[in-house]
Amino acid sequence: MKAIILCAGYGTRMEPYTDNIQKAMIPVHKKPLLEYIIEGVKSTGIKDFIIVVGYRKEDIINHFKDGSDYGINIEYVEQENLNGTGGALLLCESKIKQDHFFLSWGDILVPHRIYQKAIDLYEEENEDFVLVTNYVDDPYKGCAIYTDNGGIYLEDMVEKPPKGTSESNFNNCGIFVFSKDIFETLREIEISKRGELEIPKAIKLGLLEKDWKIRVVKMKKDAFRGDFGDKNAYEKLNANSNWLERLRK
Structure with a gap:
């Protein structure tokens, strides 16, 4: 199964933090937000990722490259016309060969067990x-x-x-398994x-x-859920690191 992560948007509600960096790459306790998301999805056994990029795409591509440094494979799809989450997803259609795939917004963090629960429902209960x-x-x-x-x-x-x-x-929450x-x-x-x-x-x-x-x-x-949809939420999460331990539970 492949995982798609949507990271093309401007992140206007995160300004001024996103003035000079893509929202998915804002530092959260010295590590990009997107890196935490990838770690969580990877914990389920998924190794093949498609990252939809757009605004400041080079921030993401230059950091993660092909994903090999993180033990995964990354393909990039560019969303030049920011026409919504559905538009972003349609750009990935030709790259999805299996019947199902995993999808996450690029600004949400949840504990690893939540990613695993979604995958288990597909794999074990045929949802x-x-x-x-x-x-x-x-x-x-x-x-x-x-x-x-x-x-x-x-x-x-x-x-x-x-x-x-x-x-x-x-x-x-912005996390799915789709047919x-x-x-x-x-x-x-x-x-x-x-x-x-x-x-x-x-x-x-x-x-x-x-x-x-x-x-x-x-x-x-x-349950812990890190929403990086606006700057107030980001500032609170970046000021306190206690929640990091809850991610891996």
């Missing part, structure tokens, strides 16, 4: 689609995730629900008002119109 969620007080900044009565499979997802309206405390069916479905969805193809919209189409069964991993309320 075609796996979506990882994290607990939040209110998912209004992200994507609210609703599950069936058993809390196992996805029932609905609502992108950026108005603050205080969500009945779910679970948020799309290759996602590519065809991405070509069927409409471009958003922001001019982007959005992966969550494709997931919802597959759920509602194609009878996809999407297994949900629910991270516990107290």
Whole structure:
């Protein structure tokens, strides 16, 4: 199985830290953020990576090169037109030869066991689609995730629900296992008002119109999740190193 990591965006919410460096390469306790993500995914046994680059692509390519120094193989795909996560993923289609692949946003850190749980559900329980969620007080900044009565499979997802309206405390974490069916479905969805193809919209189409069964991993309320989506979160995580031990558990 190959892993795709999306690292093309500008990281505008991380300014001024991203003025002169790609967001995935910002230093976190003397090591690039992306290096932690790669370590976590590699811990599952995955060795083949595709990194989607764009803004300041040389920051990533010059650091990781072909991945051999890290015991992995890296291919790079450039997203010249930053047309969303779905647009980035479609650029990787020709490089995915197996029926399934792993996907992660390039600004999220979770414990190694969470990556492993997602892979185990695919390998041991034959789940075609796996979506990882994290607990939040209110998912209004992200994507609210609703599950069936058993809390196992996805029932609905609502992108950026108005603050205080969500009945779910679970948020799309940005970590997935996908069947290759996602590519065809991405070509069927409409471009958003922001001019982007959005992966969550494709997931919802597959759920509602194609009878996809999407297994949900629910991270516990107290589980560590490092969100580097804005500078305030980054500053807090970079000021305290206690959480580093929790990554490898």
